Amino acid sequence: MADASQTDAKLVESETTETDAVAGVAVGLSAVLFSLSVAAMFERVSLTGSLLGLPTVTLLGGLLTALGVAVVAFGAGSRLGYVETDPDPSAGLVAGFGAAVPWIVVGGSVASQTLALGTAVGVVAGMAVGGVAFALTVLPREDVGSTLPLGSLLALTGLVFLTGVIGPAWVWELDWAQQAAITAEFLIPVATLFSALYGGWASAKAYGGFGARGRHMGAYVLVYLNALSIVAFLFILVAFVVVQGIPGLLNGVELGLGSGPQTTILGVSVTLPVSVPFVMNGVALFNDFQGVLPAIVGTVWLVLGAVVLAVPLGVGAALFLTEYADRGRFTQVVEIATNGLWSTPSIVFGLFGFAFLIPRFGNGKSLLSGMVTLGFMLLPLVVITSREAMLSVPDEYRDASAALGVSKWQTIRSVVLPAALPGVVTGVILGVGRIAGETAPILLTMAGGTFVPGSQTVDVLGSFQFTSAPPFVANPALLEATSALPYQLYALISAGVGASSNVGNADEFRWATALVLLVVVLSFYAIGIATRYYFRRRLKHT
Amino acid sequence: MPTVTDALGGRVIDALGAQLRRVMEFADETEPPALAIISAMTLSLLATLVGFLAVSDLTIVPFSVFLAAAGIGWFRYQEETAYTIALMMTVSTILILGLIIVFIFRESIPVIRYESATVFGITVPGIRMFIQPEWDAVSPPIRYSMVPMIHGTVMVTLIASAVAAPLGVSAALFLSEIAPATVREVVKPGVEILAGIPSIVYGFIGFTVLGPWASDQFRTTGQGSYLFVGIVVGLMALPTVVSVAEDALSSVPESMKSGSLAMGTTDWQTMTSITLPAAFSGVSAAVLLGVGRAIGETMAATVMLRGVPRLTEPLVNVFYGQETLTSIIARNYGEADGLQMDALFVAGVILFITVLVISVGAQYIEWRMHKRLGGEI
Structure with a gap:
């Protein structure tokens, strides 16, 4: 399909005329208006200020009017035969409804509010105006139908x-x-936005010659x-969190040999060469910089527990x-x-x-309850993705193995499972990314405090102990409430401004928590997507 | 819903009956020692389940027996043991759904009794939660009405669907039909990552950035509006719509599309007159699942809403956001006990049933589409 459209584009290029250029400029104008309206909505462009030497609203109005006039003129020119196009007899019902909706809004609000005729008259007037727009779109030939109602809407908005x-x-x-x-502040950008979309649509149609x-x-x-x-939305969202979160995260960062805290890796005590207090400290009275280490460790254990249960x-x-x-009732x-x-x-x-x-589990919120709850949430995802992976293993593999005379379980273990492994692993990683960011289930099952001291960092492996009474094995760490990153962020938000005394700059602390959470979750996604990509590439090569 | 559960229950019983017959056949074919191990595993696991349900400290005993039996079975009769364990794991998925149903229903019974009212001379349990709009957990008369929250959820879901459905379907069309391979390689992971951004992060941005901005723009008292919660939730439901709709669109056989293109149509004509109609049911299932996601979205709503359970005045006032079914649970579980906690479970039951019905409906629609397109189910 891509090839076909490229050919189309070439054909159009070879026939470019001045009129096509007009339609192309109109499309460009719509794009400019679209970006201006988005900028105005987020107050990047001030409505009261001026742009290019003109008041912003006047500029927007002027551009909208010009666009509207250009669209109508193109339609009229095509109808009168000055522009060579290839229109259908009618613009179609979809275009009709598309044109009717804004006109209903305009007609209704003008009648009920500007003329103060009341809601009932407003509804009737809106319907009437919308009906006229619908008829004007559907009844005439396409070149007029798809330009006149929309172009006049643009011109009207612009003139207003x-x-x-x-x-x-x-x-x-x-x-x-x-x-x-x-x-x-709300109406002007939104009206401009929708007008720009309609204008772009109409002029793109004109550019293609109807x-x-x-x-x-x-x-x-x-x-x-x-x-x-x-x-763009995804990019802005992530960039926004990063920009807001970086100052808090980098508070008191030190680089250099021996600056970090001591930790034990594989039995060897190592001093880390970097110190990031925000992810290496808890909250304590005498800390220079406060951090969220307990919540990070809590999240890690939570995810591990859920994976061990669900996978x-x-x-x-x-x-x-x-x-x-x-296949039957049971599988269904x-x-x-x-x-x-x-x-x-x-x-x-x-x-x-x-x-x-x-x-x-001990009649109180606990890490274990949180693990099991999240495990239950992860379970359906693992089932669905593993099933897909196993179904995509070709039957020839199974037949070949069965032909060797081995039992069904041996076939599964040495043929089906290894072949399905990439799919299963990818599915599990993506699923883990989803549950790692979940707040709602752990809110009721394992949530701990808002600011957690570093001394409360859970140590699951170190706290297994045997007891004389049933159930004989106990692990207090598993049965205690602890924090996790998403919960900590929620607690920070709902604790409000009063919490700021504890951590200096509460806002920075919150954004940094959000950033750490985002980094943790998105790295699961990045790993998952990269794994899938890797396996796909490898499958293609072999 | 009772009919659905009954039907489901009936099916489960039928299915289990068939399974039982197969188990008998299986028993005839299997060696006696292997059979003994399997029975030991099954019985001890059942005992574990019973012990767990009865909150017994001794649960560990049958569980150790199960582990031991499974261990022995694994070394001596791996074939049979693997089969049994896989079967048990399958049953556990149904069991979990069953447990969820039983436990959230059981917890909500007291408040359903409390909120009984007489309508046309018949006492209907729980009906008062739906015929008057007062939620007051503090001062008498104590009332737990679900009406304000249902209103909130409906408003949010409507706005979210208006955002997610058109944008999602259009993005799915782009991914499956229009985008060149390289662009798809960028956009598709992007949509997946969008699904991965935690809802609390959306909520946090909504709370700190959108909330003050919206209350300024619409000159409302205080912040929190259904309009913006709806838009945020719609963006969160978007990836679900995109990925399910894309699956549906790409399951339309290539031959149908090529046939249309061979007639000299444009790509867009092929999409609107062949691909979209053929995948229509799959696309609507995608929208339905997106709606389900929007209904169940909790944290963004909790953080962005006002947390006062009442109806907005007038009902269409989307510039004020009070409370939804999900957010009332997340906000009130802490201080709630007794009847109020049970009332939160009622909210959970309503959510669960609605979303389950939507999910089953979407599955039915998808199943019909696959059947019609002649593919494998």
Whole structure:
């Protein structure tokens, strides 16, 4: 398909004319307006200030009017035969509804608010105006239908801004019991945003010369914009957390031999060459720099516990379902149950842990309850991904092994499991990334304090002990409440400003916690995605 | 729901019956010592389960027996032991779902009794939670109404779906039909990472950045609005919609698409008249699952909402955000005990049932689509 569209593009290029250039400029203008409106929404561009020597609102209005006029002119030119296009008899119902919606809003609000005719008249007027726009889109030939209603909408919005009917100080007080108002700060960017989208759509259609190719163009502009926005959104989100979190994270960082704390690696005592207090300290009165070490260690143990519980269970279940069981009622029920478990809200898992696990594990919030709850959450993911991995092992492998006369279990153990391993591992890592960031289930089952002293860092391996009474093995560390990164962040948020006395700059501390959490979770994802990529490459080569 | 559980229960019983027959056949074919080990494993694991449910300290005893039996079985009769363990693990997934149902229902019974009311002369347990909008856990008359939270969840879910459905389906189209291979290699992991960002991080950004900004823009008193919680939750549900819809779109046979392209259509025409209609049920299942995600989203809502369970005035006032079914649980579990805690379990039951119905519905739709496209189920 990609090749086909490239050919299309070449054909268009070879026929470029001035009129195509006009439509292309209109598309570019929409892009400019789109970015301006986004910038204005997040107050990067001031509505009261000026841009390029013009007041911002006037500039936006002028650009919108120009775009609207260009779109209408292109449509009219095509209808009168000055521009060579290839329009269909009608723009179609989808375009009709697309044009009707903004006109309903405009007509309704003008009638009910500007003319103060009341809600009922507003609804009727909105419907009437929307109906006219719908008819104007659907009934005429496509070149007029897909430009006139949208172009005039753009021109109208532009003129409203240009004439100052809606200026930077405009406000519409909603007469509601809980008071709220729609201000120009909100309305102008949002109206510009949607107008720019409509303008881009209409002018992209015009650029493609209407008809099937025009619609293709119009749709592709929107679809590409959407994909680009999602990636940009992700990038901005991560960058924002990083920028906000870095100062807190780097508080008191020291580099150099012997600057870090002592730790034991494989029985050898080593002094780390770097000291990052935020991830190496707890919270204590006499600490120079406070940190979240207990929460990090808590998260690690939590994830380990969940993996130890869920992975064998999940892989075993997937193995039974794919290799042993015949397709039937039983497998269907298991499938419905696993998918149901997968979509069960995390807070419901928390409630379940609260009602079921806490009374059974020492009657208090504990690390163990948190592990088991998260394990239950991880289980359906492991089952689903392992099943997919095992189903994708070709049957020839199994047949070849069976032909050697070995038993079914030997086939599974030495053929199916190794072949499915990459898929299982990837699935588990991605699943772990998801549960590592979960707050709701551990809120009710294992949450500890807001600021945890470094002395409370859990030491699970060191606290196993044997007792004389049943159950004979005890591990106090497992049965104590402890903190984890997501919970710590929640506690910091809900503790509010009063908590600041403890850690100096509370805001920095929070953002740094968010950053550490994000780094932990995203590194699971990075490893998972990299593993998948690696195995895929290797499979292709062999 | 009772009918669904009954039907489900009936199926489970049927399935277990069939399984029992197979177990009998299996017993006939297996050597007696292996059979003994397997029975020892099964019985001791059952005893462990019973002991665990009965909160007994002695649970460790049958569990050790199970471990020992499994250990011996592994060395002597690996084939049979592996089969048995795999079967047990499979049963455990159903068991966990069953336990969740039993325990959250059981905890919610007292408040359902408390909130009984008489409608048309018939006393219906729990109905008062749905016919009046007062939630007051402190001063008498003490009332636990679910209406404000249901309203909140509906508002948030509607807004979230309006965000996630169009953007998600369009992104799925982009990934499966439009994007060149190199772009897909970048965008697809991006969408996955978007799913991985913890909800509390979204909530934190919403709380510190979006909340003050929104209350400033709309001149509301205090911060917290359904509108922005809905938008944030919609962005969080987006990856679910994208990945499920993309699976559905790429399961449309290539021959159908090529056939259309051979007629001289544009790519977009092929998408709108062949690919999307053929994958329609899969795409709607994706949207449904996204809705399920939005309903169950907890932490972003908890942090961004006001935490006062009441209806907004008027009902369509999306600039104020009070409380949702999920956030009331996360916010109140700490100080709640007795009836109030049970009321939180009712919220959990409503969530669980809604999302389970959505999940089963989505699975049914997907299953029908696969059947129609003639692929393997």
